Amino acid sequence: MFTSLALRGALKSASIVLRESGIISRLNGTTPGLPLKSGACLSHLIARPANIGTGSFSIQPVRNYARAARKRKPVFQSQLSDLPPTMLKMDYAVVPLAQTTDDLVKRILTLELASHSEKLRLKKEQLIAKVQRDESDRSSTEVKIALLTVRIRNYQEHLHKHAKDKANKRRMLMAIDSRKKMLKHLRMTRYDTFERVCQELDITYTFPPEYYRRITRRWLTKKALCIKVFKEVQKQKAELRKKIIKSSHTQADQPKITAAVPQ
Template sequence: MFTSIGLRTVLRSSCCVLRESSAVSSALSVKPLLTGPSVSRVAGSFAIPPPVRHYARVAKKKKTGPESQLSDLPPTLLKKDYAAVPLAQTTDDVVKRLLSLELASHSEKLQLKTEQLIGKVQRDESDRHSVEVQVAILTTRIRNLQEHLQKHHKDKANKRRMLMAIDRRKKLLKNLRLVRYDAFENVCEQLGITYTFPPEYYRRATRRWLAKKAFCIKVFKAVQKQKAEQKLKMKQGLSSTGTQVAESKATEMK
């Protein structure tokens, strides 16, 4: 009797173990239909979510600034110091690359650009100090500083240098326009400069300024009135003295 009861309890426990193992295997084999972070049903285990890839995000476009004044210089052009050397034209390709603008610095390119602008406006080959040449040099400097300030807009020192160069160029162009108008037009055309006239003087009319102006006009009129009276007295005195002299001469004749 006791042996039959023991066999029954062993069979029942083995059936329960088989049921639990089948449930665990079915839980592991079933794949979740929804994507995203999820935790498995087995105690003590964690399923890592797949990485999220943002395929729908639009690629950022690079900001393209205005075209530089040095962009028209070809990279095969020789530097200023080697342009007049005949041996530099027949050298090896590697040496030509070293002597050309392909591996040149920004200052060397700027120097060559300055020489190009000077060649457009100079009076003769030996002209280096005329007003036209000074305007060309200032134009290259101003455009270079404008390109620099577009990238570094907080550079106050270079901004001040640019404004000083602009004022200097305005004075030179103003004087050139008054003295030689044909040269002024040629410089503006060759260098691409648009000359604008300075604005007319304008002062805000305040009450104090209006009262001061009215007082000045009143004083000016009073002074003019006094001068007119003095002139009239002088004329009357001269006329009276003239009549007295004439009367004295007439009495002497008698």
Template sequence: MFTNMSVRSLLRLSGCIFREANAVSSALSAEPLTCSTALLSGPNLRCGSFALQPQVRHYARAAKKSVAASPRHLSDLTPTMLKLDYATVPLAQTTDDVVKRLISLELASHKEKLELKKELLISKVQRDKNDRNSEEVRVAMLTARICNFQDHLQIHPKDKANKRRMLMAIDKRKKILKKLRLIRYDAFEKVCEQLGITYTFPPEYYRRVTRRWLAKKAFCLKVFKEVQKQKAEEKNKMKQNKVTKDANIAKAQ
């Protein structure tokens, strides 16, 4: 009996649901959805029988600050300069404009421009025309490479591999400059002036400061003070013993 009543109630509910769905569909088909500009201007946007959410403008988002780009190290190379392979050819100056444009830096690759820049830096500091292996020349070559890495990292700041190569080149240049400063100080000053290098003295002692190291250092200092205190007490006792012995010897005499 109860099962029959439950089945009948379910059938009545389903019939009501179907009637309401048919009524809604007929109303939607009879009334088309229209969205006017007047309706869309308010905070609660309505389109027909549907409510639209207002557009999020992100007014609280912080504006991105534009970082001023530093000058590139190849900016001093003019497009009219000839490539490195054609700079010493005398006929390159007397050719027509089309050939000059082909052999100039206007259509040169980045690698060719970098080679020319490297040669210009080397010519500033080399000892003679055939010098290619002195400390000054190696510093100039490393300087050109470091500047190239710096320009690349301005565009691609997340390039960890090239950043590591740049730091390795900087460390290598520091070692060469340190050696050159000890051997030939006048050449060291000339290289730093011509290449625009600011030499900073390395610290005397490299140590990473940690909480464990600070605690160990404080403990060692405390132990050192206690040891010095014990030594001072022993010295005072020895002096007193010596004074008493001398006094006893003087009495006995």
């Protein structure tokens, strides 16, 4: 079975070479051309006649296919880029001996060789320290907003590299909705704290729409009909207004006829 397949492939390749060589020689005008079957393509070959008298030729493959230029993604600014690599980790920041160790140990204790989760943990503590009410505050609305902000930005950085990750995209949208609810509650109860939190965490608050409605095909059709009727009514009113203005102008142009009073 394998030998028959190999023989069949060898015969097929030999026939293709013979057919192409006949075409090339026919183009050069040295030998009579061989018949060409429909569907044969020589776009990947270039013939260079070396010795036309002897009938030999050289074939050079061409690999310069047209490729679409790939668009480079813009560089995403990570929220962890402002953490210097010489900063100590959270567990060793309060240890005085960590400042006097040699360089090799200090590389291990600093953020130079730290993992992503350790850097993220330090960033959470930095944002919490900006908005917390006191040093022991870990459960207020401001602290929860700070934690959600770090999580949302981490999801955004991940989705910039892996755009097809639907699960993390769903988690990011859920976190955004939770933060919107907390910001709305904070804005209605304590507006000064709301402004301070948005300024410290660099959050742009967008107001929600006043009216929510599920978009259906029936609702879209009804809306289009109402818009069409409204435009038609406005058009009729404009025509009626023009007629009224025109009639008033004609009445003003007519001369006033005073009736003769008998004496």
